[in-house]
Amino acid sequence: MLNLNILWWGRSDIHYSRNRVIRKCLARLGCSFTDFRPLLSSLGGIEAQLRRLSRPSLVWVPCFRQRDMQAALTWSRKQQVPLVFDPLISAFDKQIFERKKFSAESKQGIKLLNWEKQLFRQADLVIGDTREHCNYFHGTFAVERSRLVDIPVGAEESLFKPATPQTQPTTPIRILFYGSYLGLQGPQYIIEAAKHYTGPPVQWQMIGAGPLLEQCKEAAQGLKNIAFLPWVAYEELPKSIQSADILLGIFGTSAKAHRVIPNKVYQTLACGKPLITMHSPAYPRDLLSHSNAGIHWVPPGDPKQLAITIAKLATEPLQLHDMGKLAQQTFRKYFSEAEIEQRLHKALKHFCS
Template sequence: MKTVLIWGRGDPGYSRNRIVVRLFTELGWQVRFFRPFSSQLGLLHSLWTRPERPDLIWVPCFRHDDIGSASFWARKWQVPLVVDPFISSFAKAVLERKKYPTGSSAAEKLRQREAALLERADLVFADTRCHADFFVQQLGVRPEKTSVLPVGAEEELFYPMEWPEDQESIDILFYGSFLRLHGIETIIQAAALCRDLPARWTILGDGDLRSGLLQQAAGLANVSFEPWIPYAELPKRMARAHILLGIFGDTPQAARVIPNKVFQSMAISRPVITRTSAAYDGTIGGAEEIGWVEAGDHQGLAATVRRWLQNPHQLCERGHRTRQLYETYFSQERLRSILARSLDRVVLHD
């Protein structure tokens, strides 16, 4: 049995990380963890504790600061180093949050630092081809060192759910952490155009943008907010909805991702409306089962909802077809096959 050592201070409860652990286990790998008390002191901690040599080191998502110590041991043990950054720290700080001006010395320093870290990896995973292309074009990762592993959904939680009993009032649900890339203001604007429809728009979650969104939705009787709920309870709440919403933001990051909520909504067999982007190319891009609208297009979102509600009895069948799309492109079986083929490129077999 081969062993993968998951290295760093990644969140073991984060969906992407849990799915990766499950995939490795299903492929027959033993999964071990090394979690330093500090990423900055990770090398010192590892020299003190001396982890047992694995067959592969995996640095999970968002853990750029752990790549340095992981690469030291990968070279020492002569085992592959695989990095799953999920997002670019440079893109997040400079292109999304505008912490540093594009082209500034601070931005370039951050870009070069990330590029140097990813260069140490034998294989760099991305969740979409758009993200992989960004790593290649902006961070200098060699194309042959990239592989795309979609996020998928935790199928023990997100599986086909019974259609809601309430057929009179359509429940349109968005859930998330209220990030700019979500484009929730577009959802509220669309709801304002649909006040004549027998539909309620529910926004579930929390985040820094909440107060502004509450103000924007003031006076809209068809929009309600619900507080965040435990992750394990989320599928049941989703199952009460007739239509689930993805993201609608026009940020660069929004154009590169397929959000968790899209995979999860497809997995429970609900109709999904979300923004178009090249992130879906090669998988479900253009599929008629999905309600596609342009980024930030509240009129397009409202028009899609209005069109779907002309024949509400067809929503259930649309949901079933959406689940079939999920099984074709994003099922655990599909992801397991992708991971196995990718690892074959760097792992030596006895």
């Protein structure tokens, strides 16, 4: 048990899946929370002082809250308590390489890099969701290896779990992708795979919305077995996963695509469903070499190989049930709440003294 009093600092959504899983696991380790949502991120330290917040065991700045970091760092130093940062993404990476707002060599790019670098380097512990993200934080922001730890995002196991009773493969085989249609997800390669597909009849379902949706719809014209569906409520998402036969992960070719394991992967494995996704160093090394893990790996940006892999599975639908069982075993071994608890305990136990 850790029994830490954690000051959860920032204008974050505590109901976001990463935050919910982390808080649930920390609570199981005996930790308690004080939630502090400053009115203005930049003035959070002043507000904390005026509200006379009690001195915690540590300050936790959750995902996406780089804007809250400086005030939280200043206040934590005055209180002489450690600060843990769980960024999940890099603002520099997102603005420069994903949104392409400006170049890395521009004044804005250099300024953003230096700003984020000094935030990361001041944290007592920086959490990456994958080993590759930790490598990125070390290489880009010069965060010391001793202050980096990778803890997977996981999935809410109370929601994402196998259907009871287990469903049998449908006819035609139902293939599901869901996501926000970002470049790193590579949804356009799924449409291209559908064009190349020559196996048994399948039904492609594409749930979600985002920047590449219209491009995908245009590319799919003439394909009658692809359905584009709007987002479903988060609580209803498990039903969509459970009713599908094969789930698709991500297939993008960007550097960031090789650093992430998306929510859909964790949620699919937790539901015990077969998964096809890109081969990526973000995954545990021994998992990548495991041929019986409920996952079929394909090269990123390769719609022909994706189509071949889907056809192979659709040709032998009875194997999908066994693949699903292996998928859930993979989740339990590498990404479960129990695994996250163990990693949190190991990472935070020295803050207990």
